[in-house]
Amino acid sequence: MKRYILFLLIISAAAAMLPAESVMSGLFEAADQVSSDIPGILHRDGDLLLGGLTFNQTQVQLGDLLADLTANRLAGRSGFSPQIVKNYTMLQYPPAQASWVLSGTLYEAGAGYLLLLQLTDTASGSQLKGWEFALGDEGIESLLQPSVLAAGAGVWDRFEPNNLSTEAAVIELPFNESGLTLGDGDEDWFAFEVLESDGESVLMLNAATGGMMDTYLELYAPDDQGWAIAENDDFDGGNAALQIPLNAPGMWYLKVRSFSSEEEGEYSLMVSLSEVVLGPGEPDEGQDLASPLNIGSTPLEKRIDYSDDRDWFRVDLLRPLGMEEVLRVETLSNLDLVMEMTDEYDNYIMDDDDSGNDNNPMIIASGLETGSYYITVYGYGGEIGPYEIMANVSVPVKDEFEDDNSMISASQIGTMGERQRRNFTPMGDEDWVQFEVQNEGRFLIKTEGELDTYMELYDGNGDLIEENDDGDDYNAMIERYLTPGKYYLKVYPYGSAGPDDIYELSVEQI
Structure with a gap:
């Protein structure tokens, strides 16, 4: 029966x-x-x-x-x-x-x-x-x-109990399930098997949650369910997503939890694998796998292969940089990229987003000692695609008004509207300018260019009387009534700027 x-x-x-x-x-x-x-x-x-x-x-x-x-x-x-x-x-x-x-x-x-x-x-x-x-x-x-x-x-779905890695629900890919639930303090573990790749491609994991809950997604390797190798919170609103190559066969684990342990509700989960042929130099995640980036060589062709991809490069300095020398590392692409620089001990040095040509990242570092330095490049907002990267050591060309890096060494500018072409070289440079007002009246002081500049106006006693950031787009502009006397301007970039970033400065009585 x-x-x-x-x-x-x-x-x-x-x-x-x-x-x-x-x-x-x-x-x-x-x-x-x-x-x-x-x-x-x-x-x-x-x-x-x-x-x-x-x-x-x-x-x-x-x-x-x-x-x-x-x-x-x-x-x-x-x-x-x-x-x-x-x-x-x-x-x-x-x-x-x-x-x-x-x-x-x-x-x-x-x-x-x-x-x-x-x-x-x-x-x-x-x-x-x-x-x-x-x-x-x-x-x-x-x-x-x-x-x-x-x-x-509590709230349960058909995969419960799966609150621990030892209770993980084994799923077959592709997997697409709605109506999954998370209760108060609940965690959902899922496991899926990954087979050995053919050597010419890698298996790319694509995992995403959906629904109204604020979910958190974590990925664990076959040999360690105690430490997540990747995680994501808010890829799309409150939903989480992961896209990452799986570098070893075996049983992989995904854990889904709510961002707040007290939040309850339903969510959906999509998990799939796809074969991807990675770009040149892969794998290059971490210092041990970093691609050599030789100083003075032709640009190296690379590719951001997936949203969480981070490309690592190693730059070797065989001697310390001279007093005016800089290491310049930049990319060429149509992507929105971010670049970070660390030393061989993983100490942060600097980062940049869009100081180079066409809003590419560019790092200009000075005062570096002999040793290895590491550059990481990744897409802003998950952008993927090809790019080129190159490194050079050079002495940046200063503008003709240097050195004008303090109020004492301020260069001169007239008040008839003449335009001075300037740059901020070396890194961290700021331009000080002085001008004389003979007849009181209104004066227009401004910068022009594609650079985001900041301007400060001081009187003859060195007291700040006005400042401006974005008077006209990213350009700084001050319009003010001035009485006779000496005045000083301090101009500097809002963010980073390279030697190729030119701006014009003018002072005019109107």
Whole structure:
């Protein structure tokens, strides 16, 4: 004799009052139809779990009532003899232990509600049957209160318990599942097997969550489930995403949790693998695998292969830089890239985003000793694509007004609107300029160029009287009434600037 274990969801006294006939009519129809169809679908021994019904991502008492109605009808079916277990909690019997799960979702639809039910095979995750029923809205409000079961036992999906790496739900890829749930303090672990690659390509993991929850995604290697090798929080709103090559065969692990341990709700998870041929020089993640970047050589062709890709380069200085020499490392591309520089002990030196040509990153470092230095390049906002990178040692060409790096050494500028072409060389340079006002009046002081400049105006006593950042786009501009006397200007870049970044400075009485 076939035997099935049927678990009932218990209804609280607050929900004991029957709702309006229109609601009950729909529930009776649903229970009749489902209990009529199920015996013809389940043809082997196993446990049938009547799971919860969610509304706005919360299990509600309407599902408890529907479970009882369905259980009563199944118990009266000839040839179908379920064993009804009373007063159970899901902590005693998680959904993953059942052979089949009947669950559903309730949606608002115009003046009423739409009830969607599905019968799922737990082992394969496939849906065996689905039903749709229309429910009226009169009197339904009391049944939309949180389920007593959900409040007492937490939120579960068909993969529970999978709160530990040792309980990870093994999934087959590609995997795309909605209706997954996280309860208070809950974590969901999933495991998937990766086979050896063919040597010419690598397997790229693509994993992403979806839904309204703020989720956090972590990836663990086959040999260590105690330390995440990659993680992501907010790739797209509150959803998380990972894209990373898997460099070893074996069982890999993904952990999904809510950003706040107290947040509960539903989410979806998509996991897939794709074969990718990586760009030149890969793998190059970390100092040990860094690609040599020879000083003075032709540009090295590289590629950002995926959103989390970071390309490492090693620059070897065989002698200390001279007093005016700089190491200049820059990229050429149509991408929005970021560059960082560290020494061989992983000490941070500097970083840059868009100081080079066409908003490419460029690092200009001075005062470096003999040794190895490391450059990392990655896409801003997950950009991918080809680029070139090169390194040179040079003495930057200063503008003709240097050295004017202090108020004492300030260069001269007239007040007739003449334009002085300037740059900020070497790195950290600031330009000091002085001018004389013979006749009081209004003066326009401004910079022009593609550089983001900052300007400060001082009187003859060295007191700051006005400053400006973005008076005209990124250019600085001060318009002010000045009395006769000596004045000083200090101009410097807002952010970093290279020797190729030119700006013009002018002072004019208007």
